[in-house]
Amino acid sequence: MLRRGKFTRETMAILVMPFRECPCWPCGLAYASQGSKQEHQTRHGVGQMRVMGIDPGLRACGWGVIDVDGPRIRHVANGTCRPTGTAMGVRLLSLHALLTEVLLRHAPDAAAVEQTFVNAGGQSTLKLGQARGIAVLVPAQAGIDVGEYAPNTVKKTVVGVGHADKSQILHMVLMQLPGCAPDSADAADALAIALCHSVHLQTRGRLAAAVARGTETSA
Numbered sequence: 001m002l003r004r005g006k007f008t009r010e011t012m013a014i015l016v017m018p019f020r021e022c023p024c025w026p027c028g029l030a031y032a033s034q035g036s037k038q039e040h041q042t043r044h045g046v047g048q049m050r051v052m053g054i055d056p057g058l059r060a061c062g063w064g065v066i067d068v069d070g071p072r073i074r075h076v077a078n079g080t081c082r083p084t085g086t087a088m089g090v091r092l093l094s095l096h097a098l099l100t101e102v103l104l105r106h107a108p109d110a111a112a113v114e115q116t117f118v119n120a121g122g123q124s125t126l127k128l129g130q131a132r133g134i135a136v137l138v139p140a141q142a143g144i145d146v147g148e149y150a151p152n153t154v155k156k157t158v159v160g161v162g163h164a165d166k167s168q169i170l171h172m173v174l175m176q177l178p179g180c181a182p183d184s185a186d187a188a189d190a191l192a193i194a195l196c197h198s199v200h201l202q203t204r205g206r207l208a209a210a211v212a213r214g215t216e217t218s219a
Contacts, residue, residue: 053196061083075177092131112197116129173192
């Protein structure tokens with residue numbers, strides 16, 4: 001059960017906590033919560049990156065965290081946030097608290113959220129959009145840039161086909177992340193979103209490096 005007063009005091013205190021060791025908010029938080037400066041330096045010093053994917057939903061919001069180091073990808077954790085309450089405001093607050101807890105626990109360097117698919121049910125789309133707003137807000141509060149991908153983009157990146165079904169997505173997630181056991185279909189989708197984001201981040205990184213090398217050569 002969400003205790004509104006406790007969440008507001010403790011979480012907001014953490015969100016504004018100053019960290020001198022590292023300008024990266026999640027890593028600074030990892031120092032405070034785990035005392036693990038060495039882990040941070042190991043993870044960042046060799047170019048590793050922790051990516052969190054979020055599949056937004058008001059009833060069930062899937063999340064998945066992976067570690068990426070070049071071609072090597074490792075599953076870290078996954079789960080499903082199930083907000084409580086009947087009133088919309090209470091459910092959104094509950095979702096915010098649950099996602100914030102996950103973010104604090106795993107300290108990702110990057111995050112991505114699936115874009116809302118507009119269907120025939122306008123009311124359902126509106127509610128999903130509100131949940132998606134929370135999913136984007138939580139990492140943004142931590143100073144993390146949030147990637148956004150259409151469902152077809154995620155499917156094409158992970159499966160190779162833009163209209164893959166749930167079973168195909170799960171199959172490819174299990175192949176790329178051996179040993180992972182998705183908590184739900186939503187968690188599997190979230191892991192697929194994290195994989196998609198990691199691919200796009202690495203592609204952009206290689207492109208930027210190539211442009212930089214070209215600039216140095218021409219100079």
